Amino acid sequence: MMQSTLKYFFFFFLVSFLFFSLSQFLYIKISSTTYSQYSVVDKKPVHVLVVSSWRSGSSFVGQIFNHHNDVFYLFEPGHSIWMKFWGESSELLHFPLRDLLRSLFTCDVSPLQQYLPNGGKYFSELGFFAESRALCSQPACTAFMPSEGYDRLKCYHRCKNTLLDKMAEACKKYSHIVMKTVRVLDLSVLLPLFRDPALDLRILHLVRDPRGIALSRKYFDLTIENNILLRKHENKNNTMSRVLGKICKAQVEINNVAKAAEVLKGRYMAIRHEDLSNEPLKSIQKIYNFAGLHLTQDLEQWVYNITHVEVEGKYGFMTFSRKSSMVVQKWRTNLNYNFVQEIQDHCKEAMNLFGYRPVGSPKEQKNLTLDLVNMDWSLE
Numbered sequence: 001m002m003q004s005t006l007k008y009f010f011f012f013f014l015v016s017f018l019f020f021s022l023s024q025f026l027y028i029k030i031s032s033t034t035y036s037q038y039s040v041v042d043k044k045p046v047h048v049l050v051v052s053s054w055r056s057g058s059s060f061v062g063q064i065f066n067h068h069n070d071v072f073y074l075f076e077p078g079h080s081i082w083m084k085f086w087g088e089s090s091e092l093l094h095f096p097l098r099d100l101l102r103s104l105f106t107c108d109v110s111p112l113q114q115y116l117p118n119g120g121k122y123f124s125e126l127g128f129f130a131e132s133r134a135l136c137s138q139p140a141c142t143a144f145m146p147s148e149g150y151d152r153l154k155c156y157h158r159c160k161n162t163l164l165d166k167m168a169e170a171c172k173k174y175s176h177i178v179m180k181t182v183r184v185l186d187l188s189v190l191l192p193l194f195r196d197p198a199l200d201l202r203i204l205h206l207v208r209d210p211r212g213i214a215l216s217r218k219y220f221d222l223t224i225e226n227n228i229l230l231r232k233h234e235n236k237n238n239t240m241s242r243v244l245g246k247i248c249k250a251q252v253e254i255n256n257v258a259k260a261a262e263v264l265k266g267r268y269m270a271i272r273h274e275d276l277s278n279e280p281l282k283s284i285q286k287i288y289n290f291a292g293l294h295l296t297q298d299l300e301q302w303v304y305n306i307t308h309v310e311v312e313g314k315y316g317f318m319t320f321s322r323k324s325s326m327v328v329q330k331w332r333t334n335l336n337y338n339f340v341q342e343i344q345d346h347c348k349e350a351m352n353l354f355g356y357r358p359v360g361s362p363k364e365q366k367n368l369t370l371d372l373v374n375m376d377w378s379l380e
Helices: 002-042 058-066 079-084 090-105 152-159 165-171 187-194 210-217 223-229 240-260 273-278 280-291 297-308 337-346 348-354 362-366
Strands: 046-051 071-075 176-181 201-207 268-272
Touching (some): 058 071, 058 201, 058 280, 079 090, 079 223, 090 187, 201 280, 210 337, 223 240, 240 337, 268 273, 273 280, 337 348
Parallel strands (some): 071 176
16 A cells, blocks of 8 residues: 555656656747747847037948948938027037937937928928938838939939838838937937937947048038037137037047946947048948948948049039048148148147147148058047
8 A cells, every 4th residue: 555655656746747847848948939039029229329520521431331231321310400490509409319319219200300391291301311221212212122222313303202201110120220410519418328228329439630620611511500519609709710629629528428438338439530531441340340230242342432433423412432541631732721720729639639640830731741640549
């Protein structure tokens, strides 16, 4: 009797143990599969914000992202805010810009509509929509077939009457959402976005020699932007050197905030326009590594063409194709030395931080064999 009872309990224990083990194995397997599927489907995209200043090459950097198949790119989302509230200061406009960036990074386009001229119904109200390959492709714009490729001019005419809601639909199809702006002068305003669990935000900070910026600005009317920048100091002395002084100070402060904020560790990278011009492929590889993107052979060829081939501007706003290494030195033969001195005085701290050497005479300025960009520069 005792032996049969022991056999019964042993058999019961063995069956129970096997059943428990099998159920645990199935639970782990099912849970693992469910989690894996969830993580693939619902994994939040990488968000990259290119922060720079006017005429620093940020449009070119934007196109580096724009031509990648995994990227949904938007050009200057803050432009509509500045044009609508042109009487306000740049300091005040940081806050609606921050909130708009957050919405757009999560593919919510509804807040953008309040800043567009006719209520934000069509793409045409978004001034630079044709600079986004994603907005010129399906599902955003059905007027293009995938085989046609990306063409800004055709996009503008074919896609301008597309409903703005299509932007949100397209945005959700990509693993990376990238925007570029020249309207962030205070990075501390954006710190709440780095603590937002819905975002995986990274800052790519593009800087340029302010003397090169000064030459480039001479060919563009930035009166509205200049007035917004210097709103608190509006007077007859709103000169180019004062504008550049504020921009230079802002670039230094952006870097200071990035270094001081714990939440930005590993999520901030600074790169110079001159490095992109002199070593485009090497620099772009760094940018893609930072963003978690892969550089394909087709992209390598595009980068080579766009930085080594001089093409006349037939599309109006920007062509991007030019011999980039020649652009870096152009200010040295085209700017007056006294004006260069003014810029160097206003931007001394920024030039020192980002590795730009000042010139001490007209002779030094014209001597193109004298290297004024510190190639050993690093913020790491």
